[in-house]
Amino acid sequence: PKHPVVFCHGLLGFDSVTIGPAIAPLEVSHWRGIKEVLEANGTEVLITRVPATSSPVDRAKVLERTIEAAYPGRAVHLIGHSMGGLDCRYLTTHLRTHTFTVLSLTTLATPHRGSAFADHFLATVGRARLPSVLALLDLLPNGGGDGAAFECLTRESMRAFNDATPDVLGVRYFSWGAQYEPGLIDTWKWPHSVILEQEGPNDGLVSVESSKWGTYLGTLHDVNHLDLVGWINAARYKWAALCGREIQFRPATFYLGVADLLAR
Numbered sequence: 001p002k003h004p005v006v007f008c009h010g011l012l013g014f015d016s017v018t019i020g021p022a023i024a025p026l027e028v029s030h031w032r033g034i035k036e037v038l039e040a041n042g043t044e045v046l047i048t049r050v051p052a053t054s055s056p057v058d059r060a061k062v063l064e065r066t067i068e069a070a071y072p073g074r075a076v077h078l079i080g081h082s083m084g085g086l087d088c089r090y091l092t093t094h095l096r097t098h099t100f101t102v103l104s105l106t107t108l109a110t111p112h113r114g115s116a117f118a119d120h121f122l123a124t125v126g127r128a129r130l131p132s133v134l135a136l137l138d139l140l141p142n143g144g145g146d147g148a149a150f151e152c153l154t155r156e157s158m159r160a161f162n163d164a165t166p167d168v169l170g171v172r173y174f175s176w177g178a179q180y181e182p183g184l185i186d187t188w189k190w191p192h193s194v195i196l197e198q199e200g201p202n203d204g205l206v207s208v209e210s211s212k213w214g215t216y217l218g219t220l221h222d223v224n225h226l227d228l229v230g231w232i233n234a235a236r237y238k239w240a241a242l243c244g245r246e247i248q249f250r251p252a253t254f255y256l257g258v259a260d261l262l263a264r
Contacts, residue, residue: 001263003075003103004044006067007031009229010082010110011053011149031229037252043259046070050087055148056161059083060090068098075101077262081229082206083149085110085175085213086161093165104172104262105214108228109203112162112175113210114155116198117191122150173214174261178203178223188224203228217261223249 009031035045048066050059067076080088085107092102111118151157167173179201182188188204199207205225220228230251 001043001077001259003077003262004046004071005038005077005079005259005262006046006048006071007034008048008063008078008080008084008088009050010080010084011153034230034251034255038255038259041256041259046076050084053147053149055152056083056086056090058148059087060095063087064091064095064098067100071100073099075103077103078105079108079258080105080110081108082110082225083153085112086152089165089167089213090161092168092171102168102171104174106174106176106258106262107211107213108176109178109206109211109225110175110213111153111158111206111210112213114158115153115206115210116155116195117205118150118153119155120191120194122154167214174217175211175213175215176217176220177206177208177211178220178225178228179208180204180222180224180227182224220249220254227251 031047035047038045046067048063050062050066078088078092080086085105088102088105088107092105152161180188180192180203182192182204186192192202192204195202195205195207199209201208201219203223203225208219211219227249228251
């Protein structure tokens with residue numbers, strides 16, 4: 001596309017972080033390899049960072065300032081992963097202290113109708129214990145935020161959010177969902193089972209049904225929530241290759257396709 005593409009991360013996401021000893025630091029990007037591929041193909045890209053666990057309202061205000069600083073007076077395409085899609089929706093509908101124009105919003109596994117796991121998490125961990133969880137999260141390189149995100153992602157909260165946040169005329173809205181079957185020992189096993197029982201097929205955190213918004217472009221199969229931002233499980237993909245199974249989802253190829261769509 002001739003206009004910049006702005007990437008907006010989800011809950012606990014980041015732009016890039018530096019880990020390891022000072023003598024040999026390692027920079028890790030949240031959107032692994034995606035920025036480089038798009039830029040190599042002529043796309044102008046901005047990777048943003050907002051408070052990891054804050055509400056979409058607070059995150060959207062930071063996002064607005066970041067985009068305005070980079071692209072004042074220009075038109076942009078927004079791509080939001082997970083909760084990042086909600087930040088983008090809030091910005092597009094409600095915030096007005098900017099000179100840039102939003103042409104389109106593409107959301108990837110965004111919980112537009114909330115997530116059953118958010119309800120389950122608050123019910124089992126308990127709101128009273130949330131400060132302890134946040135204290136642990138603050139130790140992470142991508143920590144930060146007041147924890148309001150967890151409450152905002154419940155299904156009841158998202159019903160209120162949707163009622164108050166209508167789409168904006170003239171902005172194109174696209175969405176993708178993802179579906180994944182975790183193995184017996186898998187990071188996503190617990191949240192996936194909770195969501196599967198209450199909402200159906202999901203990527204480990206967000207159901208296919210909750211992901212649908214605007215023009216639904218399809219469901220990505222055998223793709224989990226972090227595969228979508230390039231955090232491919234190398235062992236899982238190597239095993240698929242050894243077994244002769246076709247690897248359907250390749251992040252770089254997928255995002256080149258998204259960029260091609262936005263260019264039309």
